[in-house]
Amino acid sequence: MSVTKATLVNSFTLDGKGGNPAGVVLNADDLSKSEKLKIAQAVGYSETAFVSKDDEVDFEVSFFTVTDEVDFCGHATLATFSTLFSKNLISAGKYKQRTKAGILSVNVEEDGRVVMEQACPSYLQTFEYDDIAELIGLPFDILSSTQLPIEVISTGLNDVIVPVPLGYLDKLEVDNEKLSEFCDKYDLIGMHAFELNDSDSEFTASCRNFAPLFGIPEESATGSSSGALACYLVKHVFAGEETFDFVFEQGRAMGCASRLSASVKLENGQVSKIEVGGEAKEIGALKVS
Known part of the structure; x- marks a missing residue:
């Protein structure tokens, strides 16, 4: 070469x-x-x-x-x-x-x-809170308090989207070995955890992404997962519009904050277009x- x-x-x-x-x-x-x-x-x-x-x-x-x-x-x-x-x-x-x-x-x-x-979303499967809690070092009762589902969504890569309560994102302690085994078992690239921010924040959500199975303990900006998260939010959190625009923060816990924008368009209630920019x-x- x-x-x-x-x-x-x-x-x-x-x-x-x-x-x-x-x-x-x-x-x-x-x-x-x-x-x-x-x-x-x-x-x-x-x-x-x-x-x-x-x-x-x-x-x-x-x-x-x-x-x-x-x-x-x-x-x-x-x-x-x-x-x-x-x-x-x-x-x-x-x-x-x-x-x-x-x-x-x-x-x-x-x-x-x-x-x-990005590719339109595939909603692949859901997990229980106790499937995930020990992987990220959060007690079951704290993780479950979001009352939001834990779901695998792909807009190109299979990621498990994990909501955590506001104030707990930076406290996650991921077990890389267990998460790698989990991702290998369920054919996942990694985990995208997020907390929804208050309405006065410039960011819709703050995020962390972990993919130790592929040699990535944590990364500071993940475009594919941002598209998947945008689709998750449209499905489970926000409603009533045909076009949604989000701004995400990632990498804060690494001292390497990043900004990612994501937009989702719906037709007849189904996602017809996803774009991620930066x-x-x-x-x-x-x-x-």
Whole structure:
């Protein structure tokens, strides 16, 4: 394998800071799966995106953690199109990317902000509070006090969405070994925990995401899970509208706060479109041989 350059990008930054780092490798057409995995391991971030040509749509993009390939990654998608835009390889406009989660649209705004479409939700299964309580170190009575369901939702990746009472999100103590076993057993990528904020907050909800099965103890911004959470909120918390706009905070407990926006459109009571957006900032580059 020749020398490959990975651009390093923070995605879903908050006022130019924080965010979740991802690697982006352009012109990846000739890289094998094993070479991509090796590069992703050298980059060391939760995900690295690899951009290739496609005969039917604008780009094919594949996503690798440090352990394996995954079908989709929101923050690495944002990093990818922000990189293409900043390097003048694309201009503002709408594009389509082929991923293992399907062909998805991406809109790049004039200021470089990226808004990505996600697959419409699949509501896969629910869990009882006592299935989850010991995984996150919360007593059953506290976890159950939300009276909201714990549900697996996918807009590209299978995540279990876990509501916790306001004030308890930063107190979670996740058992990585048990959570990994749980995710492996139920075919999950990870867990997305959230607390609903007061109405005077700029954020609809604050979130934490854990995916230790894929080498990610915690990450500071998760685009795919934000789409799933937006669908969860429309289903279980908010009602009466055809379009919903949310703003989420993630990474606070890591000292790396991030901002993610999500919008959901309904037709005849069913989700017809999901978009997740944010800003990104290039932070460096890495050459891998």
